[in-house]
Amino acid sequence: MTIKTFSLGLVIALIAAIFAAVLTVLGTHLLSQDENKSSMISQFFASSDESFVEFVEIKNVVVTLKSRGDSERYLLLALALTTDSAADTHRAEELSPAIRGATVTLLSAMDYDAVREMSVEDLRGMLMNAYTERMKSLKTRMPFKDVIISKMVFQ
Known part of the structure; x- marks a missing residue:
């Protein structure tokens, strides 16, 4: 060697x-x-397909629906808003009264039977449109990307 x-x-x-x-x-x-x-x-x-997602829960939104006759009808909703940053999560929490108000305004004008026959996806679309309009009226951007209906109880 x-x-x-x-x-x-x-x-x-x-x-x-x-x-x-x-x-x-x-x-x-x-x-x-x-x-x-x-x-x-x-x-x-890390995988580039994974993104940041947080949820803001809005619990116990009670809406009185129009009904035929003397009986009152109610709808109980629990919602989750999806955000993609911690700042948007905080902003969505701050705007929760406006979101609750837009939900009640939209649904209280509707007939119980019409809401009952609606699919969850159709209701979700109507809520997103109502939230978009509310954010425009407040002159602010919408801090969430989607709404998830996690509970829907009719009475």
């Missing part, structure tokens, strides 16, 4: 050891980081 062959083997072993050490440090860092923290390494390996 010559000195040249020995030196080449030593350089290859040294490069392999440095490479293994770097991979060990990066792997340890990636596995030990907190879920809420985001690093450049985890962003590099």
Whole structure:
């Protein structure tokens, strides 16, 4: 074995050891980081299809519906608004009275039977239109992207 062959083997072993050490440090860092923290390494390996989504719940929206006869009819709704940033989540919470008001204004003018026959998707579309109009009247942008009807109880 010559000195040249020995030196080449030593350089290859040294490069392999440095490479293994770097991979060990990066792997340890990636596995030990907190879920809420985001690093450049985890962003590099993260899927680009995933996006930030938060929900703002608006519970117990009670609406009196028009009905035939003397009996009163009610609708209880629980809604969830989808936002894509923490700032929009906060803004949607601040605007919840306007959202509740738009919901009551829209539905209280409707007949019980008409609302009862409506699909959830149709009702969702009507609510989104009402919210868009309310935000325009308030001269503010809509801080949420969608509304989810999580509960709908008729009485």
